[in-house]
Amino acid sequence: MHIGHIILISPAIWMAFAAIVVLLLGVVAAKRPDKGLDHYFPTQYAAPLFTAIGLLLSGAVVWWSLMLAGVTSQAAINGEATSVSATGLFVTSGGHAQLTVDPFAAVISFIALAGTFIVMLISLEHFGEHQAHKAEYYTLLMFAAVAASLAAAASDLIAIYLLIEFLSMVSYILAAYAKTDRRSAEAGLKYFLYGAACSAIMLYGMSLLFGITGGNTSLSAIAAGFTIGGAASSGIGWVAIVFTLVGLGFKLALVPFHFWAPDTYEGAPTPVTAFLSVVSKAAGLAVIVRFLTVVATPGSAGTLAWYWILVVLTTLSMFYGNLVAIWQRNIKRMLAYSSIAQVGYIMVGVLTAMHVFTRSGILMGAPDASVRANISDKLLPWDIQGVLIYLLAYLFMNLGAFAVVIAVGNRLGSDSIDNYAGLMKRSPFYASALAVFLVSLAGIPPTAGFLGKFFIFGGAIKIGILGSPELVVLAAIGVVNSIISAYYYLNVVRLMFFTEGECKPSIVGSAAANVAITISLVLTLGLIVFAKPVSDLTAKAVYTSSPASVTTPAER
Amino acid sequence: MSHSLAYGIPISWFLTVGAMLFCIGLFGMMVRRSAIGMLLSIELMLNAANINLVAFGSYLKLPSIAGQVFAIFVITLAAAEAAVGLAIVINIYRNEQHIDADKISVMKM
Amino acid sequence: MHIFGLFITGYQVAFVAVAGLTVLAAVGVVLVPNILRAALCLGVMLMGVAGLYALMNAPFLAVVQVMIYVGAITTMIILAVFLSNRVMKIGFFQAVYNPLLAAAAAGVMFLFLLVTVANSVWVQGIVEKTPATKDVGVQSVATALLQPYVFPFELASVVLLAVLIGAVVIAKEDTADES
Numbered sequence: 001m002h003i004g005h006i007i008l009i010s011p012a013i014w015m016a017f018a019a020i021v022v023l024l025l026g027v028v029a030a031k032r033p034d035k036g037l038d039h040y041f042p043t044q045y046a047a048p049l050f051t052a053i054g055l056l057l058s059g060a061v062v063w064w065s066l067m068l069a070g071v072t073s074q075a076a077i078n079g080e081a082t083s084v085s086a087t088g089l090f091v092t093s094g095g096h097a098q099l100t101v102d103p104f105a106a107v108i109s110f111i112a113l114a115g116t117f118i119v120m121l122i123s124l125e126h127f128g129e130h131q132a133h134k135a136e137y138y139t140l141l142m143f144a145a146v147a148a149s150l151a152a153a154a155s156d157l158i159a160i161y162l163l164i165e166f167l168s169m170v171s172y173i174l175a176a177y178a179k180t181d182r183r184s185a186e187a188g189l190k191y192f193l194y195g196a197a198c199s200a201i202m203l204y205g206m207s208l209l210f211g212i213t214g215g216n217t218s219l220s221a222i223a224a225g226f227t228i229g230g231a232a233s234s235g236i237g238w239v240a241i242v243f244t245l246v247g248l249g250f251k252l253a254l255v256p257f258h259f260w261a262p263d264t265y266e267g268a269p270t271p272v273t274a275f276l277s278v279v280s281k282a283a284g285l286a287v288i289v290r291f292l293t294v295v296a297t298p299g300s301a302g303t304l305a306w307y308w309i310l311v312v313l314t315t316l317s318m319f320y321g322n323l324v325a326i327w328q329r330n331i332k333r334m335l336a337y338s339s340i341a342q343v344g345y346i347m348v349g350v351l352t353a354m355h356v357f358t359r360s361g362i363l364m365g366a367p368d369a370s371v372r373a374n375i376s377d378k379l380l381p382w383d384i385q386g387v388l389i390y391l392l393a394y395l396f397m398n399l400g401a402f403a404v405v406i407a408v409g410n411r412l413g414s415d416s417i418d419n420y421a422g423l424m425k426r427s428p429f430y431a432s433a434l435a436v437f438l439v440s441l442a443g444i445p446p447t448a449g450f451l452g453k454f455f456i457f458g459g460a461i462k463i464g465i466l467g468s469p470e471l472v473v474l475a476a477i478g479v480v481n482s483i484i485s486a487y488y489y490l491n492v493v494r495l496m497f498f499t500e501g502e503c504k505p506s507i508v509g510s511a512a513a514n515v516a517i518t519i520s521l522v523l524t525l526g527l528i529v530f531a532k533p534v535s536d537l538t539a540k541a542v543y544t545s546s547p548a549s550v551t552t553p554a555e556r
Numbered sequence: 557m558s559h560s561l562a563y564g565i566p567i568s569w570f571l572t573v574g575a576m577l578f579c580i581g582l583f584g585m586m587v588r589r590s591a592i593g594m595l596l597s598i599e600l601m602l603n604a605a606n607i608n609l610v611a612f613g614s615y616l617k618l619p620s621i622a623g624q625v626f627a628i629f630v631i632t633l634a635a636a637e638a639a640v641g642l643a644i645v646i647n648i649y650r651n652e653q654h655i656d657a658d659k660i661s662v663m664k665m
Numbered sequence: 666m667h668i669f670g671l672f673i674t675g676y677q678v679a680f681v682a683v684a685g686l687t688v689l690a691a692v693g694v695v696l697v698p699n700i701l702r703a704a705l706c707l708g709v710m711l712m713g714v715a716g717l718y719a720l721m722n723a724p725f726l727a728v729v730q731v732m733i734y735v736g737a738i739t740t741m742i743i744l745a746v747f748l749s750n751r752v753m754k755i756g757f758f759q760a761v762y763n764p765l766l767a768a769a770a771a772g773v774m775f776l777f778l779l780v781t782v783a784n785s786v787w788v789q790g791i792v793e794k795t796p797a798t799k800d801v802g803v804q805s806v807a808t809a810l811l812q813p814y815v816f817p818f819e820l821a822s823v824v825l826l827a828v829l830i831g832a833v834v835i836a837k838e839d840t841a842d843e844s
Contacts, residue, residue, distance in 0.1 A: 098816040180651065214791065583767050590750075599734075615796050619799070
């Protein structure tokens with residue numbers, strides 16, 4: 001490992017450090033509640049500030065990892081290196097890395113930190129000044145961000161297990177954080193029990209994966225063991241992969257593993273719900289993409305049992321999430337169910353990516369255009385970066401929607417959809433912002449959600465017509481589901497704009513909520529303006545990423 | 557020691573015990589009616605995985621210490637997980653102790 | 666020794682005894698109605714697993730198992746049972762109301778795992794007949810923890826810190842003077 005590469009995980013290191021500082025600030029402030037430190041530098045403002053710094057660092061890392069990947073892919077072309085990535089961290093003597101901070105991981109990590117930042121802003125609105133244990137709350141949120149941003153890079157079974165559990169355990173605590181609210185406590189307990197069971201099943205799968213691939217924990221070594229030994233076609237290999245996917249499916253709330261989601265989303269404090277629905281899912285998606293594209297792709301995707309299982313689960317997630325969301329009268333529950341469907345859309349992108357890799361026989365990171373052209377000139381350039389673009393869009397539109405829901409819910413004391421009737425009269429800003437977010441979630445142009453769906457379904461169709469009709473079918477199902485979802489999303493818009501609510505005073509939220517909503521609004525509308533640079537960046541991120549770090553000889 | 561301890565015991569015996577513990581744990585998850593009972597079942601499943609890890613680690617043709625290392629991390633996380641779960645249970649208990657309710661579920665399943 | 670014409674080693678006898686105890690205790694964990702006794706069964710089960718580790722030539726892990734799992738986790742669970750006895754009577758999670766159905770499902774899963782995992786001919790091809798005796802002790806574990814696995818090792822401390830903070834916040838009784 002090059003010591004300079006530690007900088008690649010500097011956002012996570014900084015966040016862990018800052019989390020402890022926030023905790024200490026809280027301890028010091030608690031000594032003198034009225035004057036003292038808290039008066040001049042309140043803990044609840046320190047946390048978003050530190051996270052903003054982490055976000056800047058993360059942005060720098062995205063840039064730097066792209067540059068590094070560019071350098072090493074150039075070296076690969078010149079025959080100086082055996083493989084593309086030199087950005088693996090904590091590389092063992094076998095040349096396998098615990099972490100692979102490729103541009104893909106860097107972008108996901110950036111998304112995780114940006115999400116945490118917005119969640120902190122809406123937490124300020126939700127909890128107000130006098131939150132119990134506020135220092136600990138923000139500390140835990142920052143630790144969760146550490147876990148999410150590192151999980152995106154994890155390329156070793158032990159690291160993956162540790163980071164998924166880290167993220168999960170902090171999430172259980174955050175879900176139960178409103179201690180005196182029995183719904184929050186119950187949300188935490190449900191989330192904990194189902195989560196711990198699913199992670200135990202995942203661990204059982206990992207233990208088999210470890211065994212049958214010759215005692216390796218590194219994903220790249222496991223991938224090698226999987227293809228060479230014929231382990232993939234054995235029953236035990238099947239059990240190993242499917243059990244592992246259970247734990248990852250839980251983090252994503254894919255359909256058979258979704259049962260915790262609605263209750264937890266409704267019961268948890270709303271900022272935590274927002275965190276779970278965006279940051280936690282982004283981390284889970286990063287791990288599942290890495291896992292599926294590295295380990296689970298021997299031979300062709302079409303021949304793999306778990307590929308078809310995932311196709312079915314993706315379909316079910318889309319339909320179930322949308323059809324159940326229609327009937328919800330509580331906006332948090334509606335967003336919870338719709339987020340199950342949203343993950344279904346993203347999974348279409350993941351399956352497309354899985355197909356691209358198996359079809360072309362490359363891993364993420366064909367060195368450059370000339371090499372890629374040899375593999376297939378039809379795989380350029382916007383077929384698999386849909387996952388990243390959709391995640392970016394989803395980050396802003398979903399968090400934005402939650403920000404409005406919190407600001408409005410705090411003033412109205414209820415999350416019932418009926419209360420949104422006539423919101424336009426009471427708060428034009430919130431009503432129009434929420435309308436934009438919901439229209440974007442429905443995937444209607446010209447919003448970020450449309451851009452994401454365009455890339456995901458476009459990519460699926462593009463790969464699908466090369467001989468995988470199921471991807472075309474999935475894209476079609478996705479479009480049908482977008483239309484279904486438009487029904488209940490636009491219903492809220494209709495209520496806000498075209499019905500008369502009770503005449504009540506106008507709603508004015510806190511500055512923090514307004515900042516969060518404004519940021520989300522600008523990016524939800526702005527992403528499509530920057531479609532070209534975003535597309536270029538994500539394409540570069542995907543194509544220069546190597547999911548399993550095999551380092552260059554010089555690196556060892 | 558001059559020869560292996562588990563002389564005459566093939567790996568499948570250990571894997572069978574692991575599978576048994578895993579399935580007993582699954583059964584417990586399905587029938588246990590209390591949070592702590594479910595937590596106990598989860599511990600069974602974690603131990604099943606650990607037995608697999610250690611068995612593979614020491615039986616493979618190229619033995620790997622990683623099996624034991626993985627198991628140590630699992631034990632560490634199991635301790636942390638139990639702490640989180642029990643904290644949540646104790647908190648629920650405190651919320652509920654003034655209310656004589658048979659069910660605490662206030663949300664529809 | 667020979668029993669009914671079968672050659673049986675002392676280790677096999679030890680395995681059957683330890684494994685039998687482990688599985689029996691595990692059944693107790695899920696079936697004993699009294700949660701305190703179930704937790705004690707868990708302690709026995711965990712001791713049994715420690716015995717299995719010892720049989721697999723993982724003595725350090727056996728010690729870790731006894732100290733952390735039996736010594737700390739089981740004690741913590743029993744303490745929690747004492748602290749929150751009434752929660753135990755509350756049922757709201759049960760997924761399968763018919764225990765026979767659950768037993769059938771678990772049994773099918775076990776048969777499935779037996780065929781695919783435990784009895785896999787394929788697995789027999791990649792393993793030795795006996796566990797390794799070299800490089801299994803404390804020293805190799807320490808080397809592995811501090812060299813290839815130093816990242817998870819360091820990360821585990823962060824995890825424990827975060828969980829410690831969270832568990833204390835959730836479990837702590839808030840006094841009136843704290844807002």
